[in-house]
Amino acid sequence: MNKNEEFTLAIEDMNEDGAGVGRLDGYIWFVKDAVIGDVVRARAMKMKKNYGFARLMEVLVPSADRVVPPCPLARPCGGCQLQAMSYEAQLRFKERKITNNLVRIGGFKEEELPMLPIIGMENPWRYRNKAQFPFGRDKDGNIIAGFYAGRTHRIVPCEDCLLGVEENQRILKIIKDFMNQYRISPYDEESHTGLVRHALIRKGFRTGQLMVCLIINGSDLPQRDAFVRMLLQVEGMTSISLSINRERTNVIMGKEIVNLYGPGYIEDFIGNVAYQISPLSFYQVNPVQTEKLYGEALAYAGLTGNEVVWDLYCGIGTISLFLAQKARKVYGVEIVPQAIADARR
Structure with missing residues (x-):
């Protein structure tokens, strides 16, 4: 097989990155955007001794589980590797992947694994309570996010990811309008110039509270009062802040947070427990599934009220405070001071 040579391949599995996996004459091929059960025409792009990477050219026979991705940017964006697969098939794939890892890596026998069925979502869209959008320019010089x-x-460019909340689109438009109106430039990684690097947007699903934290390559934001005034047009806007990050780094958030409006955090609930979430705090991004997960964990823990629980890497204490409903005492251990401050409020 030579580079750019095309061939027909049956997709038997998918790897952790969501690429289809098939074998041809004993040689393993990885094909991005292919789905288990597809028969595809692929083009060889890169080859190693025992495996190679190929580009999907055409789906010759679609899998019974193949669907049209709801997002038109699913393929170029690359953030949702499984959108071409039905949600039911996605759940089966993930469940099987966990089982295989326990057998292959953990050394368990499959027949001995007490695997219960995976718990999916009723509606697997618009569930992310957090999104981070980089800013830049397109080839025509327009500001994009x-x-x-x-x-x-x-x-x-994508301002309305179908996994995120609907408010993201309006907030990003306001930020771009602000930047254009006051001639504030987006960050350029190569030259380390420009001001606006990312926007962090968070929403409390139960409270409706919104947070915007603008990550900047500087010490301050010009026309910050106008920035706040424009964002306050969005219903639910509760916290507006800046994150100072002047480093040449791929790390998004800086260590210094400058509060512009509100208490510096938003609130949300998991079950009956209220949490305060600041820009640097870790908080589960899928609150619907988090409540199911924690409920299952609490049930399996079988706490009687006499136990002492240690929650390592506790973040803002989502698990700690949830388990505290049934334990005698819970200790949370965390390295981020702001997260501990949020947990103690």
Whole structure:
């Protein structure tokens, strides 16, 4: 097989990155955007001794589980590797992947694994309570926001990701309008110039409270009062802040947070427990599934009220405070001071 040579391949599995996996004459091929059960025409792109990477050219026979991705940017964006697969098939794939890892890596026998069925979502869209959007310019010089294409730092313009909340689109438009109106430039990684690097947007699903934290390559934001005034047009806007990050780094958030409006945090609930979430705090991004997960964990723990529980890497204490409903005492251990401050409030 030579580079750019095309061939027909039956997709038997998918790897952790969501690429289809098939074998041809004993040689393993990875094909991005292919789905288990597809028969595809692929083009050889890169070959190693025992495996190679190929580009999907055409789906010759679609899998019974193949669907049209709801997001038109699913393929170029690369953030949702499984959108071409039905949600039911996605759940089966993930469940099988966990079982295989326990057998292959953990050394368990499959027949001995007490695996219960995976618990999915009723509606697997609009569930993310957090999104981070990089800013840049397109080839015509227009300010854009979106997500990085897979394995690159090239921004694919996308202001309404179907996994995120609907408010993201309006907030990003306001930020771009603000930047254009006051001639504030987006950050350029190569030259380390420009001011606006990313926007962090968070929403409390139960409270409706919104947070915007603008990550900047500088010590201050010009026309900050106008920035706040424009964002306050969005219903639910509760916290507006800046994150100072002047480093040449891929790390998004800086260590210094400058509060511009509100208490510096938003609130949300998991079950009956209220949490305060600041820009640097870790908080589960899928609150619907988090409540199910924690409920299952609490049930399996079988706490009687006499136990002492240690929650390591506790973040803002989502698990700690949830388990505290049934334990005698819970200790949370965390390295981020702001997260501990949020947990103690």
